[in-house]
Amino acid sequence: MDEFTSALVRSADPAAPSVHTLGDVLSWITEVRTHTDLRVARGPLAGLPDWTYDDGRIAHRGGGFFAVVGVRVEAGGREVAGWSQPMIEPVGTGVIAFVVREIGGVLHVLTHARTEPGYADVTELGPTVQCVPENYARLPVRPRFLDEVLGSTRVRFDTVLSEEGGRFLGARNRYLIVESDVDVAPDDPHYRWLTLHQFEELLRHSFYVNIQARSLVLCLRSLIPRG
Template identity: 35%
Template sequence: MAGNVTPVMLPAGVALPQEYASGVARSRNGGTPLHDDAFVDGWINAARKRGSLNNVQVPLDAVQGWHREPETGNIHHQTGRFFSVIGVHVRHRVGHHELEWDQPIIEQPEIGILGILAKYIDGTLHFCLQAKEEPGNVGGVQLSPTVQATYSNYTGAHGGARPLFIERFIEPDPAGRLFARLQTEDGGRFLYKSNRNMIMVAGDEVPVELPEGFIWLTLCQIASLIRRDNLVNACTRSILACLVGAGSAGEPAYTAGGEGLRDTLQWLDDRRAVTHMLTRRIGLNDLKEWRLDEKGYFSHVPSAFFRIVGLKVSSQTREVGSWGQPIIENPAPGIIGLLLREGAEGTELLMQAKAEAGNRSTVQLGPTAQFTQGNYEGNQKLEKPFLFDEFSAPGPFPPVHESRQAEEGARFYREYNLHRILRLPEGTELALPPDYRWLTLRQVQVLVHLGEQVNSCARSIISCLL
């Protein structure tokens, strides 16, 4: 595990099922992999060579199957399915401070399935990932979950074939359920969007031999692949965050870090109580600082934040041979950061109570740092986040992990964030703002297992601790 993170055991109420906990620990610590590392590298290279997806950016008004409403400017698919791009006006008040803005946002009132199939092979638990292309992927093929499908996808709204293995996640066998929780997507760019993150353990009815494009890997192998840039996709990282640091079995809850889980939940609730965020749907035409630019893209006037572009896509390997779609393009990578320290009861993570306009609960547990530098430098409206300089150019805090991790390529165009994990030197004290708190890894894992408590950026960087 990155940074020698101490394994922890979860409270019995949210622990991994007893029959699978030891298998997870063995898979993470080595076990006997079905394929050696050389085979895995060759398999990845072959999958990338088979890649056939091509795309070109086009004006939004030229996107096949999509239209902009004349009155509102909002962008919808002709079937009314998939997702829409709409506008929102946001008022965010904490104490005596208030910030107001408007922005485009993706509205997708469907719960998708992000599912990983697992199986014991020669006594070691393996996890099935697929080499999947998405139009916005950095590097073409990335390692995705066994199933990555919206409701529109697996009910055939696109007119293509159903995803392989989808039945195991639509009607899951309770006996094989290792993990299943709703988790929120990026609350800054999705409006009230959740997907079901799942891990299902199969028996002999699923053969060791998989269809082309799928592979069995141990957690130890996946952890190694996460340390490579832009290889393991965002959905896979989101799911696997539930397995970081998990011990061999559940045990009664105990106080950790001198504060305990009860105090942590109270702190989160307190931050939600003092954070007032009103998010109101409006038309894209009504946004004050956004417009359709000379290329036919929907852009922020000062060219900050992100823009909505159109794509024309073709593929020889997907369920549908060609399609068009709007997609979010970010002009610069962001930074997702995590600060660690060693406490009396193991590894502690500095987490923040992060408010985002698209979260149903407004505030969720976020990583130490979550920002794009260019949005703050020279911006008179926005105050730089806590530890902005330390994570922008690390100096006093030794690095534990650094990698570039891509965002989900179906909605974000060639976007990645620098994932930077730093360690607080022993004896160093930090004065923390009210929105920040040291939590044990065990406390964070409890919140991951509760569902819709830990945001997508936090889950992404936590997966780097596998």
């Protein structure tokens, strides 16, 4: 068993040491939620700069981000034979990545406290990187750690997956697990190092880990040899 796999196995062990205790992690999540004010309001489409409606399609003038389209579905074996619904059609392939490193002989995952519209409790723990790189091509700032992920030569997992079809149309994300020597301050307000076991403890409860990080936890777990 190589050093990476040994560190990963220890990461899944409840007795293994960690940078932060689970209590510290829960306190951090609570603090982020307490200091985050998320407000959502309805607004007319005509009041959204650079967004247009044309031929049944809501899209950005620059062709980026996503579009909202209408679809008509006919399917057998369902409660109804057919229906119509809006769907979100992303532009570009997303990057969903865990940055991992060995700390004290135990593999740790760098997780990001993310706030997004639709979260039931304001903030959830997400991957180190979660974005669509094409959307930042014309912007002066890129997501933190994106370049480290895309330029890594220590890739431990790499695959492209299609997302749920119930809400998204043609959505594809590249899921990555990469080793890196990057670090963050112990009191960084947005990032913390967690072990695999700590993630699995949080997964026992709702609204702590987002769906992208849940998928990556399974990907990371798949790297542990059976038997």
